[in-house]
Amino acid sequence: MAKTDDLILFAQVVECGSFSKVAELNSLTNSVVSKRIARLEEDLGVQLLYRTTRKLTVSEAGKVLYQGAKNVKQAAIEAVDAVSGYGEKVSGHVKMSVPTISGDLLLADAVAEFCTLHPGMTVDMSLNNRFVDLVEDGYDLVIRTGYLEDSSLIARHILDSQWVICAAPSYIGRLGRPMEPEDLVNHNCLQYAYQTTGAAEWQFIGEQGNYILHVKGNFSTDNATALRKAALGGYGIAYVPRCLVYHDLIDGKLLDLFPDKVGKKLGIYAVYPYTRQPSQKIRLLIEHIRNRYLSMSQFF
Template structure:
C-alpha cells in the first residue's frame, strides 16, 4: 500500500473534495480520483460514497481514516523535524465540548491555544449530546459522565460536583428544606437533559447513597434556563456546581446541602482508539486540562479541590 495514497485519502476527508486536494498538491482532479480508486482496489473495499455535492465515508472508510490521519501526522512531523521546524504545529482539529464548560472556560482556553499555535485551526462546537466521533469526523470531544463505547479512549481531567440550590427569595417564601427528604414538598426544577436522574436526586449519608424522587412544575434540557429559573425564585435546582459557582459566591443562590449531594461526574477528554495520539491533540488536551485544574474551584468544593 502506498503511504502517499493514505495521506491523500486523509486530505480528501479533511478538505471534503477532490478539487481542493488537487489544488493543495498541484494535481489534477482525475489524478486524485485515480489514486483514491487505486487505494480502494488494493484494499478491496469502497472508502467513499461520491455524489455531485459531497463525499461521505463508508464504514470501511471510517475505520481507515483514523489510521490514515496518523500516517499523515507522522509524515508531517518527520518532515518538520528535519527541516528545523519540529516545534511548530499545523493542521485542523474538530472538537465538541459541553455547553456549560464551553461558556465557562473552554472558549477562552481553545482560542488561546489557537493563538499560541498559528499553524493550527480548531472548529469547536458546543453540544451536550455524545456525538459520533468517527462518523462525524471529530478528533476530540470533552464530555461529562460515563462512557459505554469501548472503541473510545477517555482521559480523565477533573470531577464535577453537583449542588442543590435555591434563591433566598424562594427560601423566604417557601421555607428551607431541613434535609433532602423534605424536597418532596417543594417545587423542584429538573434538568431534563439527563438520560436518567432528572427526577431522582442522589444524596449520601453515613457512607451510603440514596435517591429522593422529586417533582415540580418546570423542567428543561437547557442548563442556562434552569439557572435563570432558580435565580428567579421559582424553585430548587439540582445542577453542576460550575454552572452556579459565581451565584453561590455572590449569595444569589444558596447551597442547601453542601455535604450531602452524592452526584459527582468525571470530565473526560474522549478520542478514538489509537496507538499513537497525534501530538497536536495531546498538546490540546494538556492545555485544556491545565485550564480546568486552574479553575478547579468551579467544579469541586475547597475540601476536594485538586
C-alpha cells in the first residue's frame, strides 16, 4: 500500500515540476526524492512520471493519482493548521449573524465567553431571521439552521436539535395535558411562522413512519423569543427546537409533552465564505460554539 507521505511528495513533484525544488522544500536530496517516487511507482505497479533531462511529464495514471494525492496533501495541511492556533493569543474583530431561534440564549453566552477567554477579540453579533449574504453584507461567520443550499459557502455541522412540544404547567393545570398527539386538535397551539414546513403542520413519529398533524391556534409569530414568552405565559402549546427552551425545560418552567414522539430535527451549522482555510479566530470561535453545544447535547 502506498505511504501517505509518498503521496504528498508526489503531489508536490507534480505541482513544482521538479525533483530539485521538492528536495529543497523538504530538506531532502534529489536522490531521496527520486527513490521515494520510484518506490511509489513500484508499489502501485504503474509509471507516474516520464523523466527527461529537461522536464517531468505526468502520465495518465499519474494524473489520476494526483487528483487524490493533492486531497491527501491538503487534508494534512488543514489538519496541522486546525490545531496550530490553540494556546496562542488571538485578536481581531468578527462580524457574525445568528438566527433568533438559537442566538438569544446559548449562543450569546458562548460568544461572550469566547471574547472573555481571548481579550484581544471583539465580536459584533447580529440576531435576525433573514438569510444574510455573507460576502455582500460583510459577515465573517453566520450560524444557520436548516438546509444549506449555497455551494459557494462552507458549512460546519454543529449538531441537530430535536424539536419539542411544550407548555407551561399553568396551561396544563387549566386545560389538561394532551396524552396523544391527536389530542392537540383540541388545544391552543402556538405557531412559529418561520418554518419551511408550515407553522400549523407538526411532525410526529408513527409506527409506519413520520406523519403530519394539522393544528390550530390563536397566536402565530416569526419571532422565536415571542413564541417562547407566550408559552411561558401559559397561553398555549408550542412546537420549537429544544435548544430554544432547554433552560426552561430544565427549570420546570415548560414541560416536554411528547419526548419520544416528535419527528422533526433542526440542523445547526456554522457557515463562512468559501476560502481555502478560515482564519484562526473564526476556526477557534466555531470550535468554542460547537463545544458549548455539545456539552449540553443531552438536552438537544
